[in-house]
Amino acid sequence: MIKVTVDGEEVEVPAGATALQACEVAGREIPRFCYHERLSVAGNCRMCLVEVEKSPKPVASCAFPVMDGMKISTDSLVVRNARRSVMEFLLVNHPLDCPICDQGGECDLQDQAVAYGGDSSRYRENKRAVPDKYLGPLVKTIMNRCIQCTRCVRFSTEIAGVPELGAVGRGEAMEITNYVEKALGTELAGNLIDICPVGALTARPIAYMYRPWELAKTDSVDVLDAVGSNIRVDSRGPDVIRILPRTHEDVNEEWLADRPRFAFDALKRRRLDRPWVRRDGQLRPATWREAFEAIAVRLRGVPGERIGAVAGGLADAESVVALKDLMTSLGSANLDCREDGAAIDASRREFYLFNTTIAGIEQADALLIVGSNPRLEAPVLNARIRKQVMNGSMTVGLIGPEVDLTYPHRGLRDGPSTLAGIANSRFGEVLRNAKRPMILVGRGALARPDGAAVLAGAWDLAQSLNAMREDWNGFNVLHRSGGQVGALDLGFVPGERGKDLGAMLNGGVDLLWLLGADEIDPGLIRPGTFVVYQGHHGDRGASRADVILPGASYLEKDGTYVNTEGRVQRGRRAVFPPGEAREDWRILRAASEVLGQPLPYDELGAVRERLVAVNPVFAGVDAVPRAKLAGGAPAGQGALSDTPFAYPITDYYRADVFGRMSDVMAQCSAERYGAAAPAMAAE
Structure with missing residues (x-):
């Protein structure tokens, strides 16, 4: 540490710090335009001029390293005149x-000009x-x-x-x-x-469309990918006008991906705003009571083992626990939250989390990516990987089809058989020599017939590399949506003698309840299965429904979500849902009354108490509890296939229901991939 005097106040700063950083430590505000703390120093706007003792002229504080004993003036007459002159030059051509x-x-220009x-x-x-x-x-x-x-x-x-x-x-x-x-x-x-x-x-x-002072600001979290970026939702009346990132150093720093930022126009397109019941082969508007009674009539005489439920990737934890409790009261253990059929072992938390944590990426020195394209699946997380690579601190290898990840990497073969032999390869030597190696497994690598073997193989590799220690856990699963980890934490997977997604779709149940499950191909549902769809858009799930219950999107309700690293976060309602749509856990509570199995909570606080009772991790908001390493490995059966990996996202802008419903995302997709916009139902 070195000592610097700023406007007569002595402060200590690390060696190599700039004059601007020293002034900020002293609590002095330094105007700037080109300087940004996360970007390289350019020093070309000159607005941050300060006076340094014995310097013949003012210096650009953003690019000027301090020395021990240096004296800096931030508000002298020389500095004031210099800044006025710089501002005059900046405004010469500014309209x-x-x-x-x-x-x-x-x-910033307005504020600093004044x-x-x-x-x-x-x-x-x-x-x-x-x-x-x-x-x-x-x-x-x-x-x-x-x-x-x-x-x-x-x-x-x-x-x-x-x-x-x-x-x-x-x-x-x-x-x-x-x-x-x-x-x-x-x-x-x-x-x-x-x-x-x-x-x-x-x-x-x-x-x-707006002026900033017209907008109501609501702090929330994004769920369109599994990073859980902190966001601020700006609304005016019933409309969301824009979504901006909030700074959270351990999650998204201050960045936000484009789909979470711009896909909110989907809130006005193809929304479900009233209940619907299929009569004589046609979906017809109904009241809430009629919709619930239609479900009750169909459930009469149906045993619990013939009832099933699937939770979608955007579902909040409150609605997931309510649906689980409802299914349990009906005698059903047929639950699944893995819409893609991924072979995820939910028996222990470290089997399905990004255990390194997102911020922990900056401590790793080697990374093996297995069947994932993080650039499309989690752009903000991918930017964190790029930062570590470009710092020269990380070497990356990719098992999967070659893609542009935005940073140098070693393309290994694209099949899971490469995973089995990686330990004896050149990149295996890189992993063995690394102090903090990481293995990142994507959902696409697990949503295969040999997905369980891939998961077990990646786990065994991490153990052989000594990548799972008390001070470091390098085994990571990257999920796609913000509600997937929360559902796994709540145990929304098949119970004892319960059926998984494949069995339920293939005729294993007579009544199937879809909670925002829009990533399932409705053509896979066996004819004759009675389908209850609860969601906010008329997308894939609603097309096959016999009863539609209109829910609220993540921007229209208070909800709890868990990101891919296991961080519990709270989203807050920015606007109200349209028409008769309601919060999902309230819909389930009302339905349980008509079905004769009333759920034991009526308020949001009581539902959240139930979350904590099911899994104590929900008690720690904005915390990532470190899992204690225990013996055993994920359940994996069968051999690794030679079939190459396929990435789950090929069109970034249409990767979820919001992207598919958004006109802005359709334009981006057409520009980027040459894809035509999907036709509306009426077209």
């Missing part, structure tokens, strides 16, 4: 279109004009406003790993451009909007 700019009211700029301008000439660039359906550009801070260039190159932006020209002719005019090829494009300090990059889907 005065604040009244129509979507960034108005939350613009705080640090002068009270008049000497500029009288015409401002320059810069043509706008096309960056795709998500990011709108008004390049006249650009101040060449290069944050977007550095983000796309360093964080997203897609170096498609850069600068051309010099001086007044300098422009930020994407070289070839096409959509950005990254799943993190929306973060460019957040880091732009002016209105040059804004959100195209919601352009000219």
